[in-house]
Amino acid sequence: MIWESVKLALRTIRRNVLRSILTLLGIVIGVAAVIALVTIGEGAQSKMTSELSKLGSNMLIARPGAPTSGPPTGGESRSFSERDVDALRNGLTGVRAMAASSSKQVKVIYGTASQDTQVTGTEPSFFDTQDWAFTSGGTFSESDARSGTAVCVIGATLVRELFQGENPLGGIIRVGAMPCEVTGTLAAKGQSAFGTDQDNTVVMPLRTYQRRIAGSTRIATIAVSGINQEVLPALQSAMAEILRETRRIDPGEEDDFTVRDMTQIAAAMSSTTSVMTGLLGAVAAVSLLVGGIGIMNIMLVSVAERTREIGIRLAIGARANQVLLQFLVEAIVLCLIGGLIGLALGYGLAALGALLLGIPMGFNVTMAAVAVVFSAVIGVVFGFFPARSAARLDPIEALRHE
Amino acid sequence: MNAFDPRERPPLISLRGLRRFYGQGAARVHALDGVDLDIAPGEFIAIMGASGSGKSTCMNIIGCLDRPTAGSYEFSGVDVTRLSNDGRALLRRNYLGFVFQGFNLLPRTTALENVELPLVYRGMKRAERERRAAEALKAVGLEGRESHTPGELSGGQQQRVAIARAIVTDPLVLLADEPTGNLDSARSHELMKLVTDLNTVRGITVIMVTHENDIAAYAGRKVVFADGQIKSDVRVAA
Numbered sequence: 208m209i210w211e212s213v214k215l216a217l218r219t220i221r222r223n224v225l226r227s228i229l230t231l232l233g234i235v236i237g238v239a240a241v242i243a244l245v246t247i248g249e250g251a252q253s254k255m256t257s258e259l260s261k262l263g264s265n266m267l268i269a270r271p272g273a274p275t276s277g278p279p280t281g282g283e284s285r286s287f288s289e290r291d292v293d294a295l296r297n298g299l300t301g302v303r304a305m306a307a308s309s310s311k312q313v314k315v316i317y318g319t320a321s322q323d324t325q326v327t328g329t330e331p332s333f334f335d336t337q338d339w340a341f342t343s344g345g346t347f348s349e350s351d352a353r354s355g356t357a358v359c360v361i362g363a364t365l366v367r368e369l370f371q372g373e374n375p376l377g378g379i380i381r382v383g384a385m386p387c388e389v390t391g392t393l394a395a396k397g398q399s400a401f402g403t404d405q406d407n408t409v410v411m412p413l414r415t416y417q418r419r420i421a422g423s424t425r426i427a428t429i430a431v432s433g434i435n436q437e438v439l440p441a442l443q444s445a446m447a448e449i450l451r452e453t454r455r456i457d458p459g460e461e462d463d464f465t466v467r468d469m470t471q472i473a474a475a476m477s478s479t480t481s482v483m484t485g486l487l488g489a490v491a492a493v494s495l496l497v498g499g500i501g502i503m504n505i506m507l508v509s510v511a512e513r514t515r516e517i518g519i520r521l522a523i524g525a526r527a528n529q530v531l532l533q534f535l536v537e538a539i540v541l542c543l544i545g546g547l548i549g550l551a552l553g554y555g556l557a558a559l560g561a562l563l564l565g566i567p568m569g570f571n572v573t574m575a576a577v578a579v580v581f582s583a584v585i586g587v588v589f590g591f592f593p594a595r596s597a598a599r600l601d602p603i604e605a606l607r608h609e
Numbered sequence: 610m611n612a613f614d615p616r617e618r619p620p621l622i623s624l625r626g627l628r629r630f631y632g633q634g635a636a637r638v639h640a641l642d643g644v645d646l647d648i649a650p651g652e653f654i655a656i657m658g659a660s661g662s663g664k665s666t667c668m669n670i671i672g673c674l675d676r677p678t679a680g681s682y683e684f685s686g687v688d689v690t691r692l693s694n695d696g697r698a699l700l701r702r703n704y705l706g707f708v709f710q711g712f713n714l715l716p717r718t719t720a721l722e723n724v725e726l727p728l729v730y731r732g733m734k735r736a737e738r739e740r741r742a743a744e745a746l747k748a749v750g751l752e753g754r755e756s757h758t759p760g761e762l763s764g765g766q767q768q769r770v771a772i773a774r775a776i777v778t779d780p781l782v783l784l785a786d787e788p789t790g791n792l793d794s795a796r797s798h799e800l801m802k803l804v805t806d807l808n809t810v811r812g813i814t815v816i817m818v819t820h821e822n823d824i825a826a827y828a829g830r831k832v833v834f835a836d837g838q839i840k841s842d843v844r845v846a847a
Contacts, residue, residue, distance in 0.1 A: 524702025
């Protein structure tokens with residue numbers, strides 16, 4: 208009986224193709240919007256989560272510039288000195304690794320290949336603070352760091368672009384005007400949250416960088432990695448205290464540096480994204496509701512149009528429930544078709560969006576199932592009233608209806 | 610020609626003091642005002658009368674499409690007035706077949722599917738349904754027209770499809786409400802021959818509303834309604 212009703216419903220829908228399509232549109236758009244928005248939102252969030260892990264665990268970053276003066280530029284503000292770094296190194300407890308660094312965009316050349324690259328001068332512990340693994344070789348030694356030897360570690364992009372299959376270890380690249388021996392290669396990290404390629408990098412001893420590349424002793428960043436999540440708040444305030452002391456900032460005067468908890472920033476960004484996803488999803492759900500009302504409208508018209516048919520069916524022995532079922536099934540089938548089209552369209556849009564935004568796209572089976580079930584529920588809810596009015600028709604009145 | 614005298618068998622349909630009123634108070638209309646009628650199995654009865662005489666109302670009540678305001682209606686000994694809507698739907702489905710003046714076939718649906726419809730509601734399997742529907746169409750002389758839709762059939766053919774639909778369930782009673790009302794004279798007589806055959810060969814009880822005397826002449830019994838009451842009830846020798 209149900210199968211007969213489904214076949215009958217499909218036939219009725221086929222007979223009024225245009226009207227059915229227009230009716231479906233509301234459901235299609237609603238489901239597609241929900242699916243696309245939530246999928247893209249989830250993609251953005253999972254990207255955020257992976258960024259978070261790339262930042263290195265439990266990391267605090269100190270940069271020059273007051274917290275109130277917008278994003279730290281590292282340029283005009285008073286940069287850190289070696290005295291600041293030493294004070295932190297001696298004064299902090301609960302530190303897993305700590306590294307001072309400075310960076311600059313420099314052209315790097317090997318053979319005929321060249322590449323504009325982020326060159327960072329830092330300490331050997333830099334790789335620990337970043338949780339950055341080596342694919343070959345290793346970090347430069349403490350003695351290299353102290354003496355300012357021309358050695359460096361290069362990122363995956365440079366290995367690919369400059370060496371093109373050659374073994375980079377022991378190779379001499381030119382960083383700006385300085386020839387420099389490659390002692391290690393880094394594992395790929397991919398893009399950063401700001402869209403820059405983190406693997407397009409050269410890391411060398413801080414002293415080498417200061418003397419031969421930057422020509423100054425400025426330190427732009429101090430990264431401190433705590434032993435665990437719990438020590439971070441204490442570590443953050445201890446860093447601020449020590450830096451205020453060494454930098455001779457009077458009580459009541461504003462900090463001329465900022466200490467940020469990178470994990471917190473990433474978590475805040477991630478929760479903002481999830482709130483946005485939820486909001487957009489809710490707006491999309493409203494369009495589903497509107498689509499449902501459209502279904503109800505068209506079903507009422509259909510009942511009025513087919514009054515005579517209902518009369519015939521009742522006269523030849525259809526029970527009221529069978530007529531109810533028929534119209535209910537028709538509404539459900541209509542909504543399910545809309546839901547499935549919407550599902551396909553939604554994932555299509557999400558795939559396009561993911562491609563354009565460069566975020567991963569997941570196929571959430573639960574959500575797909577929920578969307579389809581929800582479409583059917585809309586069919587039941589908005590199809591029930593018209594179906595009941597059909598089932599309650601008086602057969603004689605219905606048969607007389609022209 | 611009936612091989613038995615209907616008066617000697619217990620009635621299939623028995624109406625006693627049947628009344629049907631429409632409306633309230635001063636506007637109340639007495640469509641049926643005390644009708645007593647017994648119909649035996651195998652009878653072919655013509656119900657006649659002017660419009661507004663109550664003949665259609667009586668037909669609707671017999672067909673379980675309408676309920677009387679007062680009085681009793683027993684079908685094969687069962688008090689129909691006490692049945693629920695579903696109970697009456699089951700009675701229609703299993704024992705009654707309807708033919709209407711306006712054919713009342715489902716448009717854009719093939720003859721075969723139209724005839725199958727009552728069987729669908731019985732929950733019959735598709736193959737069995739199709740076999741029986743094709744048989745019924747053959748019985749009304751429409752073999753080869755199974756896949757035609759009503760729009761592709763003449764009035765006479767459409768009414769034959771309607772008859773096939775009515776008899777596909779092997780009903781006890783065929784209720785025909787002015788079956789020839791929309792047909793020309795030649796088609797009318799062809800149809801009446803078919804109906805008579807169903808009555809004599811299959812033994813289906815036929816109750817037919819008509820206002821044409823030559824159509825009523827096919828019946829073995831003629832009941833005339835006037836002002837909601839039976840004015841005359843005559844058995845004619847066939």
